[in-house]
Amino acid sequence: MIKNQHQSILYQLLRLTLLSVLIVSLFSCGFKLRGAIDLPENLQKIFIEGSQSSELVLDLKESLAYSAQVVTDKADADAILTISREETKNRTLSVDSNGKIREAELQYSVVYSLTTPKGDIILNNETLLLVRDYINDENDVIGRSNESAVITRDLKRDAAQQILRRLQALNGQ
Numbered sequence: 001m002i003k004n005q006h007q008s009i010l011y012q013l014l015r016l017t018l019l020s021v022l023i024v025s026l027f028s029c030g031f032k033l034r035g036a037i038d039l040p041e042n043l044q045k046i047f048i049e050g051s052q053s054s055e056l057v058l059d060l061k062e063s064l065a066y067s068a069q070v071v072t073d074k075a076d077a078d079a080i081l082t083i084s085r086e087e088t089k090n091r092t093l094s095v096d097s098n099g100k101i102r103e104a105e106l107q108y109s110v111v112y113s114l115t116t117p118k119g120d121i122i123l124n125n126e127t128l129l130l131v132r133d134y135i136n137d138e139n140d141v142i143g144r145s146n147e148s149a150v151i152t153r154d155l156k157r158d159a160a161q162q163i164l165r166r167l168q169a170l171n172g173q
Contacts, residue, residue: 037067037168043079045069050083055153056110057083059160067164077117081163084125085111088152093133101136106148108155112163122170128162130155 046068050057060081061070071077086109093103108130114123132151 037164038171039067039167040171043068043167043170045071045076045078047071047074047077047080048083049074049080051086054083054086055156056086056160059157060163063160063164074117079122080115080117081167082113082115083110084113085109088155090148096138100138103133103135104148105131105133106151106155107131108152108159110159110163114167123166126166128159130158130162 046064048057048060048064048070060083064070074080087107089107089109091105091107092101093105094101096102110128112123112126112128113121114126115121132155134147134151
């Protein structure tokens with residue numbers, strides 16, 4: 001019986017050791033949760049100023065929550081991220097012989113700034129322009145309107161990720 005207890009203890013010790021080695025190796029190789037970015041120490045509490053119903057603002061809040069604290073009061077913030085302008089444009093690239101649109105382009109632009117609560121400027125009126133082309137299929141009217149909405153949504157997600165990468169790049173400055 002003592003031999004079985006001794007084997008059981010050794011087995012549990014071996015399992016604990018293997019688990020510890022796995023955890024250490026995951027973190028030593030740079031593993032991070034999806035969405036987490038390394039923000040500078042002075043950007044750990046961020047207030048996002050902009051239309052609170054904007055998909056971009058909602059995406060930024062969701063993504064920043066992995067890496068920093070998104071605060072609801074400017075006074076509590078280390079930095080204020082201001083989305084001053086969002087604009088979506090649709091442009092025709094080509095038409096067929098009947099004058100129907102064959103190829104179109106969606107443009108999504110964002111102007112944003114990053115300041116301290118005292119008003120010191122970290123990033124001033126940075127402009128981000130994203131462009132995607134798509135082909136209009138005259139036989140699929142419903143799909144065409146859905147495609148435009150899906151592309152617009154993807155552009156906003158991409159813009160949020162690019163803004164976060166820009167904030168992360170402040171680490172090296």
